[in-house]
Structures are given as C-alpha cells and as structure tokens.
Amino acid sequence: MRMDNNRTRRRDMQFAAFAASAAIVTFFLVYWFIQIQDTREMLKMAYG
Amino acid sequence: MNAAVPIPWFRTIVVVTVVALGLTFAFSGLRIYVWEALLPFFEWMETTWFGVIGQTWGAAFAVVEAFHLLAMALLGGAVLVSDARLLGLAFTELPARQVLDPAHRLFVLALVLALATGVFMACGVAIKIYYLPVFWFKMLALATGVLFVFFIKRPLLHDGIEQLNPWLVRLVAIASVMLWFTVAASGRWIGFSG
Numbered sequence: 001m002r003m004d005n006n007r008t009r010r011r012d013m014q015f016a017a018f019a020a021s022a023a024i025v026t027f028f029l030v031y032w033f034i035q036i037q038d039t040r041e042m043l044k045m046a047y048g
Numbered sequence: 049m050n051a052a053v054p055i056p057w058f059r060t061i062v063v064v065t066v067v068a069l070g071l072t073f074a075f076s077g078l079r080i081y082v083w084e085a086l087l088p089f090f091e092w093m094e095t096t097w098f099g100v101i102g103q104t105w106g107a108a109f110a111v112v113e114a115f116h117l118l119a120m121a122l123l124g125g126a127v128l129v130s131d132a133r134l135l136g137l138a139f140t141e142l143p144a145r146q147v148l149d150p151a152h153r154l155f156v157l158a159l160v161l162a163l164a165t166g167v168f169m170a171c172g173v174a175i176k177i178y179y180l181p182v183f184w185f186k187m188l189a190l191a192t193g194v195l196f197v198f199f200i201k202r203p204l205l206h207d208g209i210e211q212l213n214p215w216l217v218r219l220v221a222i223a224s225v226m227l228w229f230t231v232a233a234s235g236r237w238i239g240f241s242g
Contacts, residue, residue, distance in 0.1 A: 017200050
C-alpha cells in the first residue's frame with residue numbers, strides 16, 4: 001500500500017513536471033517568436 | 049481516527065488547473081478588469097517613501113538598481129549552473145546533489161535580494177511600469193518561475209535525478225532556463241521603455 005502510494009506520488013510529480021515544463025516551453029517559444037517577428041516588421045517598415 | 053489520505057495526482061491536477069485558469073484569464077475581459085482595478089494601487093506606490101525617494105533622489109535609485117542587477121546576475125548564475133548540470137553540459141564529474149543544493153541556496157538568496165530591490169524600484173516608476181505590457185509579462189514570468197522552482201523543480205529533484213527519465217530532466221532544465229531568461233530580458237526591456 002505504502003509502495004503504491006510512493007509510486008503514485010512519484011508518477012504524479014513526474015507528470016506534473018512534464019505538463020508544466022511543456023506548457024512553459026511552448027508558451028515562451030510562441031511569445032519570443034511573435035516578438036522577433038514584430039521587431040523584424042518594424043525594422044522593415046523603418047529601413048525597407 | 050482516519051489518517052489524512054493524500055489526493056492522488058494532486059500536483060498534476062494543480063498544474064493543469066493553473067494553466068487552464070491562466071489561459072482563461074489571459075484571453076478574457078477579466079485581465080483588463082483587474083488591470084484597471086490595480087491603477088489606484090500603483091498611484092499609491094508612487095506616494096510611499098520608496099516612491100518619493102526613487103523619484104527625487106536619482107543616486108539612491110541607481111544604487112538600489114545596481115544591487116538589483118547584481119542579484120539578477122547571481123540568480124542567473126545559480127540557474128545556469130544547476131540547469132547546465134541537469135542538461136549534462138557542465139559539472140558532470142560531480143554528483144548532481146553537490147551542484148544543485150548550493151546553487152539552490154544561492155538562488156533563494158538572490159531571489160530575496162532581487163524582490164526586495166525590485167519593490168523599491170517599482171515604487172519609483174510605478175505609473176510608468178503600470179502602462180508597460182512588458183512589466184506585466186515580467187511579473188507573469190517571475191511568478192511562474194518561483195512557482196516552477198518551489199512547486200515542481202525542487203520536489204522533482206529531491207530524491208535524486210538518477211531514477212528520473214533523462215528527457216524529463218532536460219525538459220525541466222530547458223523550461224527553467226527559458227523562464228529566467230524571460231525574467232531577465234523583460235527586466236532589461238523595462239529599462240529601455242517609456
């Protein structure tokens with residue numbers, strides 16, 4: 001019973017870490033991609 | 049007496065709920081409502097002692113900012129050292145715990161210093177930062193970073209990294225680097241805005 005609990009706790013920890021990390025990486029990749037695109041567009045407008 | 053029964057999949061449920069609530073908040077009118085409601089608080093910040101000193105005594109602001117930047121450098125160093133070890137890029141000759149524990153102690157110290165100096169600086173330029181979208185993005189990244197470190201990363205690595213999936217460890221390290229890079233980059237962005 002205790003071993004099952006420990007295994008579930010460890011799997012929960014790993015799944016939570018995977019979900020949080022994947023969400024963070026995806027979110028910040030999209031954010032920085034949009035920022036870089038916006039900057040490129042502004043530079044194009046300013047200097048052609 | 050019944051012993052407390054731990055909720056199965058507690059952390060996963062919390063993570064999914066926080067992400068769902070965050071997305072709902074970001075893409076709904078609630079975000080604008082909260083932003084508008086916070087204006088009086090930012091106006092009050094400028095009237096505090098910190099705000100008055102920050103606005104009228106440039107040297108004090110500069111000294112505090114120097115400590116803020118030093119704290120960020122220390123924090124960035126601690127993050128890079130621990131995440132480089134997790135990614136297997138550096139300090140691989142040392143056991144992970146021997147690198148991660150001192151780096152975490154340094155991280156906590158740097159975080160406390162950065163938060164303390166950051167509050168002072170925010171009071172000095174409260175109205176300016178209130179209207180800067182990048183300030184709010186920095187606060188989002190900072191809050192996410194703190195939650196990520198204390199609720200996800202530390203508990204995950206507590207029992208050692210040997211029995212964890214190496215790809216999970218690498219993913220956590222990459223997420224950590226991205227988070228703190230965003231905190232630092234958006235912080236500098238505030239300095240060059242307005």
